[in-house]
Amino acid sequence: MRELTIIEMNEVxxxxxxxxxxxxxxxxxxxxxxxxxxxxxxxxxxxxxLGVGSIGQGVGMIAGGAIGLVTAGIFGTIYGYNHAEEVESINTSFWTSVINGSFYPGTSTNNNI
Structure with missing residues (x-):
């Protein structure tokens, strides 16, 4: 009986x-x-x-979360089919930046955006 390679094991x-x-x-x-x-x-x-920004923030959190759920889920599924290690690395760096406080959704320094 022959041994299977990693690629063959993944396919099987x-x-x-x-x-x-x-x-x-x-x-x-x-x-x-x-x-x-x-x-x-x-x-x-x-x-x-009427100048109450908290309502806008609440709606923004719900809408932003829903949009992020769909778009990142689609990206992760499609790209992760062949590149799961890279997707895991991207997500790990995101969570690390959130935990250590370096994730800042501020304005871009690029004037073209």
């Missing part, structure tokens, strides 16, 4: 599909958190109805 066991699902869930969680943070920070920038 369906590891690529599992990696895609794992990457999609991991990315969706990060996207939800990132979107909610950005929406909460910038949701009340316009002042809101």
């Amino acid at each position: 066991a369906g590891a690529s599909l599992g990696s895609a699902i794992y990457s999609g869930i991991l990315s969706a969680a990060a996207g939800t958190a990132g979107g909610a943070i950005i929406g909460g920070v910038h949701g009340g920038d316009g002042g809101g109805l």
